[in-house]
Amino acid sequence: MKNAELVRRKDAATPRGVGVMCNFYAERAENSEIWDVEGRRYIDFAAGIAVLNTGHRHPLLVAAVQKQLERFTHTAYQIVPYASYIELAEKINQRAPGQWAKKTAFFTTGAEAVENAIKIARAATGRPAVIAFSGGFHGRTMMGMALTGKVVPYKVGFGPFPGEVYHAPYPCELHGVSVEDSLKALQVLFKADVDPKRVAAIIFEPVQGEGGFNVAPAAFVKALRALCDEHGILLIADEVQTGFGRTGKLFAMEHYGVAPDLTTMAKSLAGGMPLSAVCGRAEIMDAPAPGGLGGTYAGNPLAVASALAVLEVLEEENLIARGAALGERLMDRLHSLRPRVPQIAEVRGLGAMVAVEFQQADGSPDAEFTREVQNRALQKGLLLLSCGVHGNVIRFLFPLTIPDAVMDEGLDILADVLVR
Numbered sequence: 001m002k003n004a005e006l007v008r009r010k011d012a013a014t015p016r017g018v019g020v021m022c023n024f025y026a027e028r029a030e031n032s033e034i035w036d037v038e039g040r041r042y043i044d045f046a047a048g049i050a051v052l053n054t055g056h057r058h059p060l061l062v063a064a065v066q067k068q069l070e071r072f073t074h075t076a077y078q079i080v081p082y083a084s085y086i087e088l089a090e091k092i093n094q095r096a097p098g099q100w101a102k103k104t105a106f107f108t109t110g111a112e113a114v115e116n117a118i119k120i121a122r123a124a125t126g127r128p129a130v131i132a133f134s135g136g137f138h139g140r141t142m143m144g145m146a147l148t149g150k151v152v153p154y155k156v157g158f159g160p161f162p163g164e165v166y167h168a169p170y171p172c173e174l175h176g177v178s179v180e181d182s183l184k185a186l187q188v189l190f191k192a193d194v195d196p197k198r199v200a201a202i203i204f205e206p207v208q209g210e211g212g213f214n215v216a217p218a219a220f221v222k223a224l225r226a227l228c229d230e231h232g233i234l235l236i237a238d239e240v241q242t243g244f245g246r247t248g249k250l251f252a253m254e255h256y257g258v259a260p261d262l263t264t265m266a267k268s269l270a271g272g273m274p275l276s277a278v279c280g281r282a283e284i285m286d287a288p289a290p291g292g293l294g295g296t297y298a299g300n301p302l303a304v305a306s307a308l309a310v311l312e313v314l315e316e317e318n319l320i321a322r323g324a325a326l327g328e329r330l331m332d333r334l335h336s337l338r339p340r341v342p343q344i345a346e347v348r349g350l351g352a353m354v355a356v357e358f359q360q361a362d363g364s365p366d367a368e369f370t371r372e373v374q375n376r377a378l379q380k381g382l383l384l385l386s387c388g389v390h391g392n393v394i395r396f397l398f399p400l401t402i403p404d405a406v407m408d409e410g411l412d413i414l415a416d417v418l419v420r
């Protein structure tokens, strides 16, 4: 089967709304490399959108899923439960930020984790409103879209969205939004739009993912925590993209010295199997009545087995520290290229969650250069993802297991396509 033939069949059989970035089709993948149906090899700096911190088909994950396949694949946890679900919840409760009793519920997608975090926050507080941030991304469900602070392509044509969702600007010095600006906007919101006593939760990403890998300054996160405490609002950290070792810690919130009440996670949690979770203070997690949380596939045993193996691999291979070191190497390389690439406006990141933003000479976003870099890299066999509200940021999501030689090869391609 050739790529061109598959593109033709895709166009005829599937809707364009499911946008597809590559015009080649995967045949097999191993660690940090993918081969297409025509035998061409690609270095994978996309990792299935931040899902493969432990790489494609890590042998321990494959073995864990195979072992589970031999036992049972589905019982529906809410009908016939299994021990591995509890074991994984215990391990996450131990490791998630916050020195208090925690509980964890499992779901399937990141959006579903976000939906459930809001449900739990509303049930626990008896309040309706939620505050999110511009540039934030929280998924493609109705509440996910309502919370998301980026219109194209996520929200176009899909409204009306659930009410009682408010947005404030996320701090980003490069775009002229200081921490003070963000905090002032929240105060204005409380005066002009919503009584803080009606706010159930503030949800934010410690590092915005789709929004451009904007790293929340510590002062901002601490101020959010204080604001929540002042008004009895719950703080939700959406760690769907930042989680599971990407930022140099298991959870990005560990960088900030304050803990959220609820944490959402998905993506690299199960290393390629569909699994998400909400972890939070035990008494908050217990607010919804029995039967209020869950889903047919929520906490699927194959995915849970894979997630337990992910935790083992992260620890045994010291992957979180390795990821941070790789992130530093990438940042150094990008900084060294700056004199020869005037389009580089900023190199930023936390641990292995690194991005480079491009601007034109007049300081406006350079989405065209970003697309060119992405396309040229793809032609040379390097898979890169863009992000940012203006589509002018390249983000790097290489597996933390990537061999040094493959990383170097990827960085050389990157340098080659940036300097032209």
Ligand SMILES: Cc1ncc(COP(=O)(O)O)c(C=O)c1O
Binding pocket: 049, 109, 110, 111, 112, 114, 137, 138, 139, 140, 205, 209, 210, 238, 239, 240, 241, 242, 266, 267
């Ligand atoms: C921070 C964040 N929240 C939620 C989601 C939605 O996750 P999913 O696509 O698994 O529904 C994403 C996906 O990119 C994300 O980055």
